[in-house]
Amino acid sequence: MSTDPKRSAPAPADTTDTSTRAEGDSPPSIRDVARRANVSVATVSRAFAEPGLVRHETLQRVLAIADELRYRPSRAARSLTTGKTGNIGVVVPDLGNPFFPAILKGAQARAREADYAVFLADSEENPRLEIELVRAMAKQVDGVVLCSSRLKEPQLQQLRRDTTLVLLNRRVRGASGVLLDSAGGMRQAVEHLVAIGHRRIAFLSGPAQSWSNRERRRGLRAGSRGRQLETLEFGPFAPTFEAGQHAADLTVAADVTAVIAYNDLMALGVLSRLADRGIQVPGEMSVVGFDNIPMAGMATPHLTTVALPLELSGRVAIELLVEQLAHPGSGTHEQMLDAQLIVRASTAPPRNDLRSGLRPVNAEPSEPTTAA
Amino acid sequence: MSTDPKRSAPAPADTTDTSTRAEGDSPPSIRDVARRANVSVATVSRAFAEPGLVRHETLQRVLAIADELRYRPSRAARSLTTGKTGNIGVVVPDLGNPFFPAILKGAQARAREADYAVFLADSEENPRLEIELVRAMAKQVDGVVLCSSRLKEPQLQQLRRDTTLVLLNRRVRGASGVLLDSAGGMRQAVEHLVAIGHRRIAFLSGPAQSWSNRERRRGLRAGSRGRQLETLEFGPFAPTFEAGQHAADLTVAADVTAVIAYNDLMALGVLSRLADRGIQVPGEMSVVGFDNIPMAGMATPHLTTVALPLELSGRVAIELLVEQLAHPGSGTHEQMLDAQLIVRASTAPPRNDLRSGLRPVNAEPSEPTTAA
DNA sequence: ACATTTTCTGCAAGCGGTTTCATCTTCCTC
DNA sequence: GAGGAAGATGAAACCGCTTGCAGAAAATGT
Structure with a gap:
């Protein structure tokens, strides 16, 4: 029941004991876990990244200790070796436009499902800022979704050198994109x-x-x-x-x-x-x-x-990006999402007494209303 | 005009030349810059982090080369040694609620001014998810702004152990917060x-x-x-x-x-x-x-x-957080932002023929409408 | 029981930066 | 012109994690 069975020795008041650093310290690193579990850091690393590679019994022990220590691997450190950050950037022109939060919502949800975190940036409809934001993000993300980019084609081509791009509502050679029809x-x-x-x-x-x-x-x-x-x-x-x-x-x-x-x-x-x-x-x-x-x-x-389909478009954009990150070789894709008219109360036949004098007749010339 | 003046030699077909790695490769690291500039990596590092420490002439050279190579220091690597990530997390309950994009907009803008990038997460009004998101973020951010948290106080206190918290629209002991009046x-x-x-x-x-x-x-x-x-x-x-x-x-x-x-x-x-x-x-x-x-x-x-003042509240939340990160010692602050009634067309005196039978009379008993 | 695989695990070399400390220049000062 | 302070730079040790390689342990075959 006690937190640590090993600590049955009486009154370990001295906290400067190096071998078993108390948890009041800075967040635990992989070494802390390794030491406590009597394994090498490599094993701890594998326990999280490739559980299949470590013996079941060892795995249990490591995971238990990690949990007890509230250990979480540092993504920053991981990304340093793997080259992958596990982050995706999303740039929108204006969060004040309800169009974008909707997209963002879908993107955010889908990203989380794929275990990616999302960086958000608002370019304030400013192309220069947009470029700067993407370039600044580039180092911390695996790719970015650019929503309704205000950039010119050559500028976008430039940005493609910095990171993997997926465009939303924009078509550009060499980059995946999702388009709303x-x-x-x-x-x-x-x-x-x-x-x-x-x-x-x-x-x-x-x-x-x-x-x-x-x-x-x-x-x-x-x-x-x-x-x-x-x-x-x-x-x-x-x-x-x-x-x-x-x-x-x-x-x-x-x-x-x-x-x-x-x-x-x-x-x-x-x-x-x-x-x-x-x-x-x-x-x-x-x-x-x-x-x-x-x-x-x-x-x-x-x-x-x-x-x-705003939210959907956000989801699809992330999907395209994730897919492209998983298979860098495969070419780019473009996906068109259908629009749909929703008829509500703001449209109706025009009044007959139009000033323009046109009568509301059927427009289809091919339709023989009267007999042939 | 050409991309690289040094490459005037005829047809350098062999790209495996180690000393002058072409840019087609992986993004340049600090070592690439150091080599080309004939300085140590330490100098390059200082050139970016503490420009005052390096001689003007050297600084110019390093910066020029860095620029030419399109070098940008990796924040991940930097954060590894400094302990600071330069990121801030923002968690909102629902992006679909226009309330939050507005806050987000202010937060995003202010964060960028302070040279922080922002991680966004939508907790979908789900407390469990909210906790998970914050904990997942904790390792990659210096602090997080929690908007209209749906968590109970003890849960919030728990989260404070993982990262620096600033609450928006919520008051909690030991954490800074901005409140809307x-x-x-x-x-x-x-x-x-x-x-x-x-x-x-x-x-x-x-x-x-x-x-x-x-x-x-x-x-x-x-x-x-x-x-x-x-x-x-x-x-x-x-x-x-x-x-x-x-x-x-x-x-x-x-x-x-x-x-x-x-x-x-x-x-x-x-x-x-x-x-x-x-x-x-x-x-x-x-x-x-x-x-x-x-x-x-x-x-x-x-x-x-x-x-x-939604957008403002977002800004203030970030300010509080940034300030607290800069001076970890100083206590927590709480800031109350004033609300303001905006009278438009949806309110007017009630009709006289109310079913409730009340007459619209002046309510202030102290006001002597007729003579005393 | 011994040789061979197959599984696990550890060692150590990075990843791209920062930072301490030491070294080497300069530039004064007396 | 010698001694010392200040300034500029470099060498190397990390930061927390991954991973190739090799050795140890366990499982398998004969």
């Missing part, structure tokens, strides 16, 4: 609006250099092609609530019946501004967002939006 | 409601074991004491949007004219549910939230809420 989501949104009768819609463009913005615009064009639909583009805007409020007025003036915003934050801004002006949503204006951040479902009216 | 904020909220005529209000209680919930209840009692005010308490609830929706119905049934929710998420849930039921806010019911998360100002109607 924004274009597909946009196509769904457009189809939805066309289906319920909209003929003139606006898109609020996000940051110009953003990959996902380009993708969304591409999806917009693809979705409207061949359809009886007029699309207007505004922006580029910062992807913020405030920008959405600002943009709302522009869309009203432009006489459209529906708006698709670059992201939910902006869509929420649009909603807010329209509410302030007394303009009915979806009665007078339909609004579609992007990302399906938690608050999208909480807004009034509940926001129709394109759901991106 | 929830009680004060609550008092402001109550005063506000009383001032505009409410006489019967509900509080939606959060997680039972949460320190901030206890504080908020305390503030509620303190704020209502001596006032002509009836307070009802519901819960405890999970601090979620859905719980707020649920609670909304209860408050309506309880015939109160105003609700104060444990946090914004719940308040938003209340708003949403009331809107769904066609109950006017603030006409028929006033709603107050807590935290002032970004979406509070985006809701319809804009939510009156108690703003907590």
Whole structure:
């Protein structure tokens, strides 16, 4: 029952006894455990790293002592010899944007499952800082996940020299990446609006250099092609609530019946501004967002939006990275995750008394409503 | 212009030349730099750690070579001898709760300023996991910031043996902490409601074991004491949007004219549910939230809420930790950050035709409205 | 019982830095 | 110009752990 059966000798008051250093000291090292267990440090090391290599009986003893001493191998020391740190870095442009915590959550969870710890850094949308952060991390991580990088391609290629990179929401030659199918989501949104009768819609463009913005615009064009639909583009805007409020007025003036915003934050801004002006949503204006951040479902009216598998994307990014670290030889992979339109209360057929004079007719020319 | 001027010799195909190892190899170590600069490793080490100790001329040379080789000292190796890792851990209960990314943002920024890197972990509201995460981190960090810990006091005391702890939103003997003055904020909220005529209000209680919930209840009692005010308490609830929706119905049934929710998420849930039921806010019911998360100002109607200096609290937590690491002797500090009520559109005087029959009269008995 | 494998375990050499101590220069000072 | 202080550098011993290699122990075959 006592902590240490060996210590049955009477009153070992002297704590300066070198052979059995008391635990009040600095945290126990592998040597402390080895000494107490009467084995070499090598055996202790193996007990933790490769338990199969040590005799069962010995293993038990070592583990017991280690536990008693509250010993935990130092990852720093381990990484020194193995070259692996067991850490993964994640860099996001702005933690204030709900988009990223969601990704982070998935990444964090998956990393822990794979027994990796995660370093977090917020680049504050600043490319220079982003580079600096990755380079600073490089020495302490096995690889980093770069979310929605604001960097130019050559800069990213540079960074690849410092560490293994996995990109999220960005495609770059030679690096693995997970992509969210924004274009597909946009196509769904457009189809939805066309289906319920909209003929003139606006898109609020996000940051110009953003990959996902380009993708969304591409999806917009693809979705409207061949359809009886007029699309207007505004922006580029910062992807913020405030920008959405600002943009709302522009869309009203432009006489459209529906708006698709670059992201939910902006869509929420649009909603807010329209509410302030007394303009009915979806009665007078339909609004579609992007990302399906938690608050999208909480807004009034509940926001129709394109759901991106955010948390999943974080998980997949880590998976790609871990896989690549395990098999450095194998090439890079790219994974596309599907978006999905979530229809809620902020979209509805436009009123008939549109100022634009268009009647909500079926757009599909191939569909023979009347007989041939 | 070429990468390495020294390599002007024709076709150096043989890369096995030991003296001038090409950079295609593993990352350069301190020894590589020392060799190229014709100094000992000690000098290189000093050049980075204690530049004042090396002659200016030598310093320049070493730094130049280091730069050319893209050398960066390994923190892992350094920490091995110094005992300091230069890392700080941050543990949050749930990244999905917007409360925490905000704190994280401040913490991250301040940590970087102090040249610390941050480890992030999400405990998923799970105490056991929380303990495990802290203990796992302990070896790689100099200290950890524990946000809104879900642990009991003795467990926290246990963890203090593993690493330096700073608590956010929690008070514990022997550990530094930063507290958000929830009680004060609550008092402001109550005063506000009383001032505009409410006489019967509900509080939606959060997680039972949460320190901030206890504080908020305390503030509620303190704020209502001596006032002509009836307070009802519901819960405890999970601090979620859905719980707020649920609670909304209860408050309506309880015939109160105003609700104060444990946090914004719940308040938003209340708003949403009331809107769904066609109950006017603030006409028929006033709603107050807590935290002032970004979406509070985006809701319809804009939510009156108690703003907590979230990002600041993250910064302060790191500051406390860094300070304590710098002066291990000095005792622990506790810092209280003020809350501030932000009055927006979700609160207004109650209607006169209240079912409860109370007239919105001035509550201050000392104020002589009519002549003495 | 003895030779051979097969398992375990220990020795010792690093991994990439830091730091103490000693050595060698310089630069003053008298 | 000798003695000494101050400044700059290097040699080497770690820090806590992993791992190749070799010897010891246990298991196996004959």
